[in-house]
Amino acid sequence: xxxxxxxxxxxxxxxxxxxxxxxxxxxxxxxxxxxxxxxxxxxxxxxxxxxxxxxxxxxxxxxxxxxxxxxxxxxxxxxxxxxxxxxxxxxxxxxxxxxxxxxxxxxxxxxxxxxxxxxxxxxxxxxxxxxxxxxxxxxxxxxxxxxxxxxxxxxxxxxxxxxxxxxxxxxxxxxxxxxxxxxxxxxxxxxxxxxxxxxxxxxxxxxxxxxxxxxxxxxxxxxxxxxxxxxxxxxxxxxxxxxxxxxxxxxxxxxxxxxxxxxxxxxxxxxxxxxxxxxxxxxxxxxxxxxxxxxxxxxxxxxxxxxxxxxxxxxxxxxxxxxxxxxxxxxxxxxxxxxxxxxxxxxxxxxxxxxxxxxxxxxxxxxxxxxxxxxxxxxxxxxxxxxxxxxxxxxxxxxxxxxxxxxxxxxxxxxxxxxxxxxxxxxxxxxxxxxxxxxxxxxxxxxxxxxxxxxxxxxxxxxxxxxxxxxxxxxxxxxxxxxxxxxxxxxxxxxxxxxxxxxxxxxxxxxxxxxxxxxxxxxxxxxxxxxxxxxxxxxxxxxxxxx
Amino acid sequence: xxxxxxxxxxxxxxxxxxxxxxxxxxxxxxxxxxxxxxxxxxxxxxxxxxxxxxxxxxxxxxxxxxxxxxx
Numbered sequence: 001x002x003x004x005x006x007x008x009x010x011x012x013x014x015x016x017x018x019x020x021x022x023x024x025x026x027x028x029x030x031x032x033x034x035x036x037x038x039x040x041x042x043x044x045x046x047x048x049x050x051x052x053x054x055x056x057x058x059x060x061x062x063x064x065x066x067x068x069x070x071x072x073x074x075x076x077x078x079x080x081x082x083x084x085x086x087x088x089x090x091x092x093x094x095x096x097x098x099x100x101x102x103x104x105x106x107x108x109x110x111x112x113x114x115x116x117x118x119x120x121x122x123x124x125x126x127x128x129x130x131x132x133x134x135x136x137x138x139x140x141x142x143x144x145x146x147x148x149x150x151x152x153x154x155x156x157x158x159x160x161x162x163x164x165x166x167x168x169x170x171x172x173x174x175x176x177x178x179x180x181x182x183x184x185x186x187x188x189x190x191x192x193x194x195x196x197x198x199x200x201x202x203x204x205x206x207x208x209x210x211x212x213x214x215x216x217x218x219x220x221x222x223x224x225x226x227x228x229x230x231x232x233x234x235x236x237x238x239x240x241x242x243x244x245x246x247x248x249x250x251x252x253x254x255x256x257x258x259x260x261x262x263x264x265x266x267x268x269x270x271x272x273x274x275x276x277x278x279x280x281x282x283x284x285x286x287x288x289x290x291x292x293x294x295x296x297x298x299x300x301x302x303x304x305x306x307x308x309x310x311x312x313x314x315x316x317x318x319x320x321x322x323x324x325x326x327x328x329x330x331x332x333x334x335x336x337x338x339x340x341x342x343x344x345x346x347x348x349x350x351x352x353x354x355x356x357x358x359x360x361x362x363x364x365x366x367x368x369x370x371x372x373x374x375x376x377x378x379x380x381x382x383x384x385x386x387x388x389x390x391x392x393x394x395x396x397x398x399x400x401x402x403x404x405x406x407x408x409x410x411x412x413x414x415x416x417x418x419x420x421x422x423x424x425x426x427x428x429x430x431x432x433x434x435x436x437x438x439x440x441x442x443x444x445x446x447x448x449x450x451x452x453x454x455x456x457x458x459x460x461x462x463x464x465x466x467x468x469x470x471x472x473x474x475x476x477x478x479x480x481x482x483x484x485x486x487x488x489x490x491x492x493x494x495x496x497x498x499x500x501x502x503x504x505x506x507x508x509x510x511x512x513x514x515x516x517x518x519x520x521x522x523x524x525x526x527x528x529x530x531x532x533x534x535x536x537x538x539x540x541x542x543x544x545x546x547x
Numbered sequence: 548x549x550x551x552x553x554x555x556x557x558x559x560x561x562x563x564x565x566x567x568x569x570x571x572x573x574x575x576x577x578x579x580x581x582x583x584x585x586x587x588x589x590x591x592x593x594x595x596x597x598x599x600x601x602x603x604x605x606x607x608x609x610x611x612x613x614x615x616x617x618x
Binding site: 379384386387 | 580584585587592
């Protein structure tokens, strides 16, 4: 085995004796989503306890494709680099029908971004790095072998009953983040459901260790010679571990298919009779798409798989969960500080249910193409694959998964609609586009967007007293000034960077005087062709739910 | 925006009909279904206009319901 699971010890907490202790935030679930939320809260000095009913990380590699936007969020939380370095980056994919290539895609065709379209890394490694990051932050604490067995929301707090090896105890909190996975005990305890559909199919998921020069990227086959009438998927992970997905059909028996005498012949057919490999992990999955009707229930906020489930074709599961908490934490902090009204948290539900619907739509379409639900659906699917060999239009219909891109929150009430004309993609609601820059810190633009509101100004500097005023405002806004030739500098309220390659100006359709306002989650919420302090303040107020 | 044209537009309807049936000669039912699906996709892409395609699909489904005497 290439990895021995980390074991995190149970420790009795002083909270288990004496009066019931209260925290601003408690998170249930130390998976990637819960841990990311904990890191974000702790970096903002909010005391937070994470409760996990187990004492280890992911068993099996599970979520492996970490999208660029997720990596940017991990960078903001201070744990992106080890993940990007340990993992295997990729941007291109190939789709085959039988033995012919029918479709190729490049998810990041342009240069000048810090992170690739995806990094493949086993979920247990990502969780270990997140645990390490959270453990270094004084405001956060992870409690292992702490199982939440009772949740009682009240008007002004949530009461929790927690079971441990030493017996149970109670905690209260102002806000509860339920990041406790697909079967979400918190969701069940509150009598809530996640509705959707099961896809009538089964997939064998295998991790093997194998030395191979097989090139990077995502490989997908429909009806390959080595696995007739079914689909196959191949991804490279860290440690020379490869992920193979083999479609088995609904009638396959999961217990039988997990046996070595069933798995090995399938792998040898795919890799060659003489291939040398070791099986590290195997599981048989059936996929579903589901979501809760509402992600917010008063003081309880659901995130990740607890809120929504998708089939994995498109890598929209863990990635959307990380993007959920990226959206949630800054809003929660403004509400807790009394700087934003409670209804700002309703926009978490509005924005992230919209994103979940988009993810479910794309994942469902891909799964329907991979597992057609009726004879006629299969006929059309095979027709597309047949036509794709000779006809360009059909290649775009081939759907083995539309890979995760961050949702553009275009309809969000927190955006200030454009009143000036702009070209290009950076509309309000779009996550920040990266670009190479020369600056006093990082050489990547996105690293200058620092978990607060950020005003980015191009070529025409704003008056220093305006930058100072924005910095001192109750909802702080920092300024990044971009200039072609400026000397990079940094002060409390303003950073000056140079757009050395001109890509920042190009990507943002910027002209002298252009200003972009970013939310603390690095999403554009307003933009103008000239600076106006009143307009900027109004846009910040709007984005914080105060308008 | 173009509307679906259901006025006569085939220069020689009998010739076309003959060719359509001949297209399926010697094919099994499964093979015919696949050919039909490909034909639909090819023609749909040629037409391109989503409103025309939607109107055609609606007409196809509507006629199907009425033909069977179903409500």
